Amino acid sequence: MSFDSLGLDAEILKAIQEQNYTAPTPIQQQAIPVILSGKDLMASAQTGTGKTAGFGLPILQKWVEQQAQATNKLEAKKGKRPLYALILAPTRELAAQIGENIREYSRYLPIRSLVVFGGVSINPQMMKLRGGVDVLIATPGRLLDLVQQNAVDLSTIKMLVLDEADRMLDMGFIHDIRRVIAKLPKKRQNLMFSATFSDEIKVLAQSILHAPELVAVAKTNSASEQITQYVHRVDKRRKRELLSYLIGKNQWQQVLVFTRTKYGANHLAEQLTKDGIKAAAIHGNKSQGARTKALADFKSGQIRALVATDIAARGLDIELLPYVVNYELPQVAEDYVHRIGRTGRAQNEGQAISLVCIDELPQLKAIEKLIKKTIPELTTQGFEVDPKIKAEPIKKSSQRRVPPKRGSANSSRSPQFNQNGVKSSSRHNHTKNKQPN
Incomplete structure (x- = not known):
């Protein structure tokens, strides 16, 4: 299968070719046709499988199609750009990475995308939102801050993406997610991506997705064979x-x-x-x-x-x-x-x-x-386990979202090493088994 066969716009194809995308990955092959059909999607995919393009490319394609069908040219001329798609991500780094990918895929489209997250000033984000945005990538907390400031209108959303939904729950974002969803129009397309599908994820999916198509490109909770x-x-x-x-x-x-x-x-x-x-x-x-x-x-x-x-x-x-x-x-x-x-x-x-x-x-x-x-x-010679040491319980965090500030006892004073990692004050250790290179 090629990207050409997925029915993507020529400007999108041009952009992804420049990214050296040769053929769609399994998640892209399965997810893109489902999303383009308008159905809700529940997808299980490991990290590194190309899932951002799996939802990003069809979002751009559907936006292009909507623009072609638009009849109210006067509204467009006034600069009113209703928010089309919302992508929620659990962390700043992931949101930034998704935003970078969306910009790469849409470089030849007259579309505006914006990434918003906490830890930086909210004012520049508010100014950009006032200028009009088509695709918004956000972390839940900062998005709710912007909603509270009346800086963003979520009532026009046509597509919602929850990326790494399992991590959203792990970090305690379930209430924020529900608050966001309450402000979205009931008629919309919902896409949920998760590396793992716990019972909690399934419950969340049932409350958000409507008759979703299920897509899985690897065994649930499995590591890549690579x-x-x-x-x-x-x-x-x-x-x-x-x-x-x-x-x-x-x-x-x-x-x-x-x-x-x-x-x-x-x-x-x-x-x-x-x-x-x-x-x-x-x-x-x-x-x-x-x-x-x-x-x-x-x-x-x-x-x-x-x-x-x-x-x-x-x-x-x-x-x-x-x-x-x-x-x-x-x-x-x-x-x-x-x-x-x-x-x-x-x-x-x-x-x-x-x-x-x-x-x-x-x-x-x-x-x-x-x-x-x-x-x-x-095993490495010189680092054998001392059989006299007894196991001690590991203190668990009271909240998975906020790890405790107290450090573990795993780091203590030990011999120094030079730049090559060789102990400077005693004989060199030798590996018993070959180490990974």
Whole structure:
């Protein structure tokens, strides 16, 4: 199948050809015809499968068709641009990425799109909305702020997209979503995309979607086959030491590292930098400017390790990201699938390594049950697990949306490393099994 066969406008086809899109991905092949038919859609797709184009391209196509059918030319001349489509995303990074994609796909169309999210001044967003917008990409909180300020009219919406709906629920946005939906016209087309479909998601879908078509391009709650997964057992007080060693010995140049808490992300980034591995942290307490700079530096290679919490990393689209490390396993098994989905995107291969201490064995068991496979183990000489250490319970966050500020005990004082990740004060360690390159 080709994009030409999907019935897209010539100007849209021209734009996606310039993006080097050769053929639609499975999610695009299945979702685009359903959306163009006007039906509601409930789609399950892993990250990195091209789902943004899966809903973005048909939205643009339907907007083009509506413009061609418009009869009230006078209204258009007055500059009144009723909002046509609303795309809700859980995080600033994901909203920004979607907005960038929409701009790329619509570069030859006279359409206006806008991204709005918190953490930045609301006034410029209000000014742009007054100028007229066709497609709005928003995080729920900032959108409701704009509604309260009477800066946006949602009564004209023809299409609603909930992207990464599972993450919306995880972050506690269910009430915000319902408040937004209450302000939309009852007659509209609804599209829901989610990497996982829990019972909560199904309940939400039943309240929003009308006789939806179901599309799934991979097994629900499964990781991409392009991602090679490993578990490395290690005592929690030696995790940072092991991470520095692996990065240095294997000469990893671009590593996305996940921690459970904001404090843990800050502390680990500082310790890695002291080890000679330039790192930066990205999480919800960072300003939008700091988050944007850290991501730009990571993409350009100025920093080797980007340490992130789940919320901040959601929606990060890093081309050809080779490595993801779970410094700490997530509290919820489904988040493991989201995390490692940052690599192995768009037909590229990637590797995901989880550093697992004895406290986290229950989480590992839950993850393996979810993905229906046993993750192979790696061992490194000198980092063997001490059998005398007993498991301790992991403190859970009171709210998944706001991780606790207190740091974990996983990072402690340990030997320093040079820029190559080699311990400076003792003999070099040697791997027992071959490490991923």
